Amino acid sequence: MQSTLRSKLAAAAMLLVPLGAMFAAGPAAAEHRDGAYDRGHGWGVQHDLRGDRRAPRIFDVTPDAEATITTRGWTRILAHFQDDETGVAAVSLSVDGRDVTGRARLNNGELRYAEDLLPGHHWAQLVVSDRAGNTARRTWTFSVYPQGPYGQDGRGYDRW
Numbered sequence: 053m054q055s056t057l058r059s060k061l062a063a064a065a066m067l068l069v070p071l072g073a074m075f076a077a078g079p080a081a082a083e084h085r086d087g088a089y090d091r092g093h094g095w096g097v098q099h100d101l102r103g104d105r106r107a108p109r110i111f112d113v114t115p116d117a118e119a120t121i122t123t124r125g126w127t128r129i130l131a132h133f134q135d136d137e138t139g140v141a142a143v144s145l146s147v148d149g150r151d152v153t154g155r156a157r158l159n160n161g162e163l164r165y166a167e168d169l170l171p172g173h174h175w176a177q178l179v180v181s182d183r184a185g186n187t188a189r190r191t192w193t194f195s196v197y198p199q200g201p202y203g204q205d206g207r208g209y210d211r212w
Contacts, residue, residue: 104184108135117192124199126166134161138183146177169196
């Protein structure tokens with residue numbers, strides 16, 4: 053009886069040891085993942101982070117750099133960004149030195165933000181980092197002039 057029990061335990065151990073090793077390797081295997089996110093499809097896309105030496109691209113910023121915009125109400129800031137290798141990990145937007153990222157909308161490589169800016173000169177800074185730690189930074193300035201009764205007086209002169 054005792055030998056039968058031993059043989060059953062040995063057989064069970066032979067089955068459980070590989071299964072236990074598989075579970076024990078799970079967290080360790082996860083540590084080797086770079087954590088790259090597959091564009092909304094889930095974790096698990098393997099990328100070689102060491103090979104990514106390019107910063108993300110930032111393009112199509114609005115308002116254009118050094119632009120003078122006439123607006124009634126909200127000034128809209130728009131920018132596109134992309135990282136084809138490891139994917140975007142973090143995005144931040146500052147307007148006139150204030151972090152406004154929490155009020156911006158981020159969707160598929162596009163950032164949208166709107167604020168009722170006071171007339172005058174303003175600056176925006178967009179910082180985009182990828183999963184390999186590369187960072188792109190774009191800073192631009194623009195001016196806001198109001199439209200309507202407090203803006204230009206029809207002869208091209210500002211009343212304020």
